[in-house]
Amino acid sequence: MKSVKARIESRNYPSLFQAWYGIDMPEYPQTTNEQRLQAAAKHDLLWEEPLSQLGENVDLTLGLVWDHDNHGLATNFTAESLSHALENRKRMLELNPNMVFLFEVRWRDAPMSFLPGNSDWWLRNEDDEIVKGWLGGWEPFFMLNYNNEEFQDNVARQCKIAIESGVYDGVMFDWSGNLEIIKKTRKAIGDSALIIVNIHDDIHDGMEFQPYINGSFMELNPIDNLSLPVEELVLNSKEDVNARTWDNIRDALVWFEDNLQEPRINCCEVWGNRNDLSRMRALTTLTLTHSDGYALYADPNPLKTPDHYHDWYSFWDADLGKPIAKRVKREDGATLREFDNGTVIYNHYGNDSVEVTFNETRIRVSDGSVGKTFSVGGRDGDIFMKK
Numbered sequence: 001m002k003s004v005k006a007r008i009e010s011r012n013y014p015s016l017f018q019a020w021y022g023i024d025m026p027e028y029p030q031t032t033n034e035q036r037l038q039a040a041a042k043h044d045l046l047w048e049e050p051l052s053q054l055g056e057n058v059d060l061t062l063g064l065v066w067d068h069d070n071h072g073l074a075t076n077f078t079a080e081s082l083s084h085a086l087e088n089r090k091r092m093l094e095l096n097p098n099m100v101f102l103f104e105v106r107w108r109d110a111p112m113s114f115l116p117g118n119s120d121w122w123l124r125n126e127d128d129e130i131v132k133g134w135l136g137g138w139e140p141f142f143m144l145n146y147n148n149e150e151f152q153d154n155v156a157r158q159c160k161i162a163i164e165s166g167v168y169d170g171v172m173f174d175w176s177g178n179l180e181i182i183k184k185t186r187k188a189i190g191d192s193a194l195i196i197v198n199i200h201d202d203i204h205d206g207m208e209f210q211p212y213i214n215g216s217f218m219e220l221n222p223i224d225n226l227s228l229p230v231e232e233l234v235l236n237s238k239e240d241v242n243a244r245t246w247d248n249i250r251d252a253l254v255w256f257e258d259n260l261q262e263p264r265i266n267c268c269e270v271w272g273n274r275n276d277l278s279r280m281r282a283l284t285t286l287t288l289t290h291s292d293g294y295a296l297y298a299d300p301n302p303l304k305t306p307d308h309y310h311d312w313y314s315f316w317d318a319d320l321g322k323p324i325a326k327r328v329k330r331e332d333g334a335t336l337r338e339f340d341n342g343t344v345i346y347n348h349y350g351n352d353s354v355e356v357t358f359n360e361t362r363i364r365v366s367d368g369s370v371g372k373t374f375s376v377g378g379r380d381g382d383i384f385m386k387k
Contacts, residue, residue, distance in 0.1 A: 001093075004194065011044045014284055015295065016044060018046035018061070020047065020048055020307065021306045021307060021308045023310060027312075040092060041095035044098055046061060046101060048061055048062060048064075057138075062168075064168075069113070071106070073115065073116075086166060102194065107144060107175075109133025109175075122144065123143035152178075152181050153184060156184040159185045163189045171194070172195075176199055183212060194265060196213065197217065211261070214264055215256065215260055216256045218267065219242060219301075220270050223244070230272070231273075246282075249270075249286070253266065253293070266291055266294070268287045268293055269283075271301070272297060282346070285381025289381075320341050320342050324339060330354070334351065334354045341385055349378060349379035353376065356373070358373075363385045364384055365383040
């Protein structure tokens with residue numbers, strides 16, 4: 001079996017990841033376990049968390065479930081789910097030998113079922129009431145007392161259990177992470193297991209966690225004047241949250257790629273309208289040119305459906321092979337990177353359209369056109385395959 005480092009280094013590009021929830025389109029039915037595994041295996045990395053996903057009535061992909069009614073007190077996984085998860089991992093590695101599997105361990109907030117109501121590990125206000133946390137799920141979440149040293153030790157303990165199960169290669173922390181928990185987790189799981197943290201495009205968090213983490217989950221909603229609206233949000237007068245900028249995303253991705261620990265697994269996600277193909281291409285080609293990371297274009301969190309559902313785009317089926325050079329900044333402001341089987345062009349938001357000319361005939365992946373000269377608009381990108 002390949003080591004996790006070998007799987008990360010062996011994969012071809014584009015490289016996509018699944019954040020909790022997977023492909024959501026009729027072309028990829030997922031009513032059976034085998035269908036779910038085949039859809040998930042189109043990605044090179046995924047993570048899951050049973051309490052949240054099962055609460056949303058969404059099937060897990062690997063399927064490992066804690067063995068205690070209060071997940072926060074669990075000391076192992078159920079025997080049935082462990083056997084099932086190990087078989088699912090084996091099957092997905094048959095379908096995609098370079099997949100990487102992570103497990104989210106709750107540290108910031110959780111549903112009330114996570115701990116007994118009288119636990120000292122809940123965060124309480126001056127009136128001894130448990131403080132509310134995330135309110136966007138199927139039921140209210142409540143804040144955990146993550147400054148409590150015993151609770152920090154418990155999170156690290158559960159991370160170690162997840163790694164020792166043989167199902168997961170590492171752990172994922174949501175909500176920007178916590179330094180003390182990350183440090184204790186690294187000590188508990190050793191240097192070979194992976195840690196990834198949802199730090200968006202916040203370089204200052206990356207600097208704080210740099211000695212301990214292998215990558216960033218960049219959950220992003222860059223605001224620009226080219227994007228198609230997400231109709232349900234417009235109709236319900238909701239605002240997109242997590243507003244970021246394309247400039248900051250680019251700069252943070254480069255910093256994370258240059259500075260976080262190896263093996264490195266930066267995962268860059270942008271939200272948007274599923275039909276906004278130029279936004280999808282911009283995210284994909286930005287990730288391809290500025291990193292060796294993983295990309296995802298997914299639904300905005302404020303939608304009523306479970307977060308991170310997404311289409312699968314034929315653009316992602318291009319077989320670029322592996323990068324053979326670092327990115328090159330062109331004089332016209334676009335960025336170019338060469339791969340075994342083609343060239344990727346990323347044109348940043350705010351740039352004018354650029355003209356790209358090759359010495360030999362190329363196939364443009366976005367529309368299948370063939371030629372030597374092509375135009376790429378601003379906040380867009382494309383892949384040009386060798387014939």
